[in-house]
Amino acid sequence: MGDLGGSNFVGSRGIFDWDIKATQPAIGAGIALHMGGVSLATNFLVTRLAGNDAYSNQEFHEDRNLSVRTDLVEADLLLEYRPWSRNKGFNRFYLYSGIGAIYYQPKAEYQGDWYKLRELGTEGQFLENGSGPYNDLSIVIPYGIGYKFRLAKSTSLILDLGFRKTFTDYLDDVSTVYADPNLVGNEKGDIARELSNRSLTSKAISDKRGNPDKTDSYHVLSIKFEYIFGGKSGDGCYYNRNPPKTRSTRINQRRMFLK
Numbered sequence: 001m002g003d004l005g006g007s008n009f010v011g012s013r014g015i016f017d018w019d020i021k022a023t024q025p026a027i028g029a030g031i032a033l034h035m036g037g038v039s040l041a042t043n044f045l046v047t048r049l050a051g052n053d054a055y056s057n058q059e060f061h062e063d064r065n066l067s068v069r070t071d072l073v074e075a076d077l078l079l080e081y082r083p084w085s086r087n088k089g090f091n092r093f094y095l096y097s098g099i100g101a102i103y104y105q106p107k108a109e110y111q112g113d114w115y116k117l118r119e120l121g122t123e124g125q126f127l128e129n130g131s132g133p134y135n136d137l138s139i140v141i142p143y144g145i146g147y148k149f150r151l152a153k154s155t156s157l158i159l160d161l162g163f164r165k166t167f168t169d170y171l172d173d174v175s176t177v178y179a180d181p182n183l184v185g186n187e188k189g190d191i192a193r194e195l196s197n198r199s200l201t202s203k204a205i206s207d208k209r210g211n212p213d214k215t216d217s218y219h220v221l222s223i224k225f226e227y228i229f230g231g232k233s234g235d236g237c238y239y240n241r242n243p244p245k246t247r248s249t250r251i252n253q254r255r256m257f258l259k
C-alpha cells in the first residue's frame with residue numbers, strides 16, 4: 001500500500017489500494033505463551049513487497065512508469081486477545097496488536113539488473129540541499145484478526161489477516177517530488193539519473209512524484225500451523241476448549257440424571 005500502482009489516485013489509501021498482481025509470498029515463524037484469554041507472542045516474517053505503476057489505470061501512474069520490489073524482514077512482539085473465548089461458535093476468534101520493527105530494501109530493475117534505490121537518492125536525497133538517505137529501519141504497528149481450527153489434541157490450523165502500519169513513506173522509494181535528474185546523475189551516476197525519472201513525458205523539477213502526506217503500509221494473509229508444547233491444545237488457553245457450562249445447564253443436567 002504505497003505510492004506505486006494501486007487505485008486511481010496519487011498516494012496510498014490503505015487496503016483500498018490493493019493490487020492483486022503485486023501480491024507476493026511470505027514465510028514466518030513465532031512462539032507464544034498462552035495465558036487463558038490472552039497470549040503473549042513473538043513473530044518473525046520475511047517477505048518481498050512489490051509495486052508497479054503498470055498495474056494502475058490512472059493516467060498519472062501510467063505516465064510516471066515506476067516499479068519496485070522491496071525485500072523486507074519483520075520482527076514483532078504481539079498481544080493476542082480472545083474477547084469471545086467463552087462463547088460457543090466464537091471462542092476460536094482472536095484479535096491482536098503489538099509493536100515491531102522492519103528492515104526494508106527497495107530495488108528497481110534497469111536493463112536486466114536490480115539496483116538498490118536507497119543508495120541512489122532518486123529524489124535528490126544526496127544533493128547539497130537534500131534530506132539525506134532515508135532510514136532502512138522503521139517501527140511497525142501490527143494488528144489483525146484470526147481464527148483457529150483445531151486439528152488434533154496439540155495442533156491447530158490458523159487463518160490470520162494482519163495489517164501493518166509503518167512510519168515511513170519509502171517502502172517503495174517514492175514520496176515527494178522530482179529532483180533535477182542531471183544533478184542526481186552527477187552525484188550518483190547514470191543509473192541514478194535514469195531511475196529517478198522514468199516518466200513517459202517530460203517532468204519539471206519539483207513536479208509531484210508521490211504523496212508525502214500518507215505513509216506506506218502492507219498487509220499479510222497467513223495460514224499458520226500451531227503446535228502446543230507440553231500439553232493439549234486446550235491447556236492454558238480457551239480457544240480450543242468448549243465454552244464452560246452455565247449454571248442453568250448444570251442444574252438441568254443433574255435433573256436429567258436423577259430421572
